Amino acid sequence: MMQWRALIVDDEPVIRMGIKASVDWAAEQIELAGDCANGAEALEVIARESVHILITDIKMPIMDGLTLASRAMAVNPRIKVVLVSSYNDFEYVRQGLKIGAIDYILKHTLEPEELLLVIRKCKELLVEEQRKERLHQRPNEMSVRDRMRFEQELKRHLVHRTEHLPEDGYPSWVMGLYRAMYVKLNRVYAIEEQQGYLFKSVLLDQLVDSFYRVVPNGVAIQTAENELFFVLPSGVPEAVEISKLKQALEKDSDVTVTIGHTTGSGHGSLRECFLASREAAERGFFKGAGIYDHRDPVYVRAAGKRLPSTLLPYAADEDESGIDRSLREWCSEWENGGISPAVLKEEACRVLSLMYKHSVDPYALVESFDRLFKTESLPELSRLLKEQIFELRKHKTEVQTNQAARNPIDRALDYINARYLESLTLQEVADAVHVSKNYFSILFKKITGHNFIDYVILLRVQKARELLVTTDLKVYEVAEQSGFNDVKYFSKLFKKMTGCSPVDYRDKQMASADGFWGAGGNAE
Known part of the structure; x- marks a missing residue:
């Protein structure tokens, strides 16, 4: 079996054939994963299969090579990208090198020896990364590369519902006992409103990092916008350990989480454990944030009052006391659970839809639905629904008032x-x-x-990029002068948005500028 796999992407068949014929791939221990005519097709292959070396044209229809390279590295940060360019693509080559491409080759003057050198350069980097992984790997611990592969396969299996995991696509401990944990980030709306979606993304990354520090041989994937799924080998099973893990996660990331957990055995039970632990975590909607074992008894109720029929008459008459009374009765009816939180949220959305579907901006109505679905408890859902009833009425008035004024x-x-x-x-x-x-x-x-805070962050990061290139300020000084009070947060956010740390960004920009003038001669 070949150790490495390469994918060739170019919209010109003659170029693809030329690249394939220029290298003795078997001698280089490289298997060709195939060749594609555009980036979208190639990205599907990369998402589905292991690809270590990506050789891609820059200018292609449907999805260009730079977009492909960026998305491929998001799927697999270890992938080595080689750009295929023409003489007039130099500016695109520079952009590609900035985002992490290893090298480039010129398609119409391609020499086999030149391509072979670039391929061997990619192999050397892959071998060195593999060596470092093994050097720092603990006994019985998965390599980072193997873990990433399992994460990708598991996410496809659970979220995109592939039929089964590949036979060699999971660590050996999955065949024994393990504990599955569904982790929900709390106070999501407040985080998004006060610190932005980008910050929330950083928080989720920090939760994953914290998990791996505590359980280095476990597996963590993001399965929904605000939720994670952890699988832990046997030996970290009982509630006391889960409580300590929860404390570690919350301490490292300065957030709170709700956890649902269950036990499983064998890779065939992973989807069942995923659904069971998610169902357990949903109990927090009725009982509050905490830790919930799927084995605990569940309150079951066959039927109850439906909100639209009981609330609408009071809402239509703007009877605030009637609205409060109806919502209290509804909450009392379901306070012990026995129904999916999603059903209750759909009922709340139905109330707003019946009241405002034909009288307010549809975009505003959808935004209200989004807020209702982000609520994390029944009392919060009830409180927010009442607010939205009056907010949308006010919104209708404000739209009419501002139509004649400057936007x-x-x-x-x-x-x-x-x-x-x-x-x-x-x-x-x-x-x-x-x-x-x-x-x-x-x-x-x-x-x-963009939401408001993310727009402000985009402006601040753009300012930071300018300062990194045009000044010699230290990173903490750049952070301060760009509007960030916390240099640690600034560095993580900057890397999230640009793909590299502030220091690496400055180095790459300086190197690109030096290379440009060095290649072009006089800077006149």
Whole structure:
């Protein structure tokens, strides 16, 4: 069996054939995973199979080589990318090298010896990474490469519902006893509103890192926008260990989580354990944040009151006391569970749909649905539904009022661009343009495509990139002058958005500039 696998991507068949014929792949211990005519086709192969070396044209239809390279490295950070370019693609080559490509070759002057040198360079990097993994690997611990492979296969199996895992696609301990844990991030809406989606993504990464520090031989994958799934080998099974793991996760990331857990045996039980632990975690919606064992007895109820029929008459008449009474009765009816939280959230959305479907901006209504589905407890759902009933009525009035005026987002962008290095809040900007906070949030996201805080972060990171290239400031000074108070958070966020640390970004930019002038001669 070949040790490495390579994929060739070019929209010109003659180029693909030329690359395949230029190297004795078997002699190099490389198996060809295939050849593709565009990036989208290639990305499907990379998501499905192990690919270690990607040789891709830059300019292709459907998905270009730079987009492919970026997405391939997101799927497999260890993949080695070689760009195939023409003479007039130099600027694209520079961009490719910045995002992490190893080297490039010129397609119309391709020499077999040149291609072989580049391929061997990729192999040397792969072998060296493998050597370092083995050097730092503990007894009975999976290599990082093997673990990443299992993570990808497990995610496809659970989330995309592939029929089964590959026969060699899992560690040996999965054939014995293990514990499965479904981990839900708490206070999600507050995190998104106050610190942004990007920050939430960093938090999830930190939770995974913390898990691997405590359970280095376990496996962790992200299965939903705010949720993770952990599989632990036997030896970390009981509630006391899970409690300690929860404490470690929350301490490292400064967040709280709710955990549902169960036990399983054999790779054939993984999907069953995934569903069981997720169901256990959902009990937190009724009982509060904590740890829930799927084996614990569950309250079962066959039927109960339906919210739309009991609440709508009071809501239509704007009878606030009637609304409160109806919601209290509804919560009391379901406070012990016996129904899926998703069903209750759908009922709440149904109320808003029946009231406002034909009278408010559909985008605003969908945003309200999104907020309702992000609630984490029955009392929170009840409270937010009441708020949304009155907010959407106010939103309808504000839309009519602002139609003749200059778009408040135009004024807001001026305000933000002048002050994004300061400690801005959503409420402050909404007040500055004289609209309610909720209406401003909905309108801002609709027009810009970003929520407020993520837009501010994008501006700050762009400022940081400029400072890293144009000044000699230290990283903590760059962070301060870009509006970030926490240099550790700044560094993680910067890497999340650019693919490299601030120091590496500066080095790459300087190296690219030196290489450009070195290759081009005089800088006149």
